[in-house]
Amino acid sequence: xxxxxxxxxxxxxxxxxxxxxxxxxxxxxxxxxxxxxxxxxxxxxxxxxxxxxxxxxxxxxxxxxxxxxxxxxxxxxxxxxxxxxxxxxxxxxxxxxxxxxxxxxxxxxxxxxxxxxxxxxxxxxxxxxxxxx
Numbered sequence: 065x066x067x068x069x070x071x072x073x074x075x076x077x078x079x080x081x082x083x084x085x086x087x088x089x090x091x092x093x094x095x096x097x098x099x100x101x102x103x104x105x106x107x108x109x110x111x112x113x114x115x116x117x118x119x120x121x122x123x124x125x126x127x128x129x130x131x132x133x134x135x136x137x138x139x140x141x142x143x144x145x146x147x148x149x150x151x152x153x154x155x156x157x158x159x160x161x162x163x164x165x166x167x168x169x170x171x172x173x174x175x176x177x178x179x180x181x182x183x184x185x186x187x188x189x190x191x192x193x194x195x196x197x
Contacts, residue, residue: 067141071112072099072181073149074130074188079195080166081188083175084119087162095175097146097184098161108145119161122154130187135180142180169193 074097075082084098100115102108109126116124127148135142158164165175169192172185 065136065141066139067143069102069143070099070145071102071108071115072097072144072146072184073112073116073124073126074146074184075116075124075149075151077151077166079192080168081172081192082156083165083167083177084158084161085163085175086178087160091178093162093176094178096178096181099144102145109147112145112147112149116149119159121157121159123152124149125152131184133180133183135183137179144180146184169196 082098083095086092086094086096098116098119099112100119102111103114106114112126113124116122127150130146130148133142133144133146135144156164165171167174169189172189177185
């Protein structure tokens with residue numbers, strides 16, 4: 065099975081994280097943390113900065129890695145490097161997604177996450193709840 069290596073940004077603003085709804089492809093309408101494929105010669109952090117600029121039109125500051133999620137979809141194996149991030153410059157503009165939301169801990173289950181992204185939800189919910197206190 066082919067492995068696809070991608071990056072995802074868990075962008076925080078206060079006690080919320082940014083979620084996007086896919087506007088294309090096999091997983092259209094599913095919710096995810098924004099990001100994309102790592103190109104040859106890029107570090108995961110470089111790929112994340114490039115992908116977020118391409119998809120959302122903003123510059124991000126990439127923080128520490130949260131996790132590496134591995135998930136077997138029917139047609140490929142996904143290896144997703146997930147990083148904390150904040151918006152460093154710009155205003156979000158949805159260039160590839162249908163919709164987006166800022167979600168607090170209590171709202172994380174209100175969207176239909178893609179299977180690989182679901183693996184992060186409990187960890188992120190714990191972090192957001194800790195930030196609320």
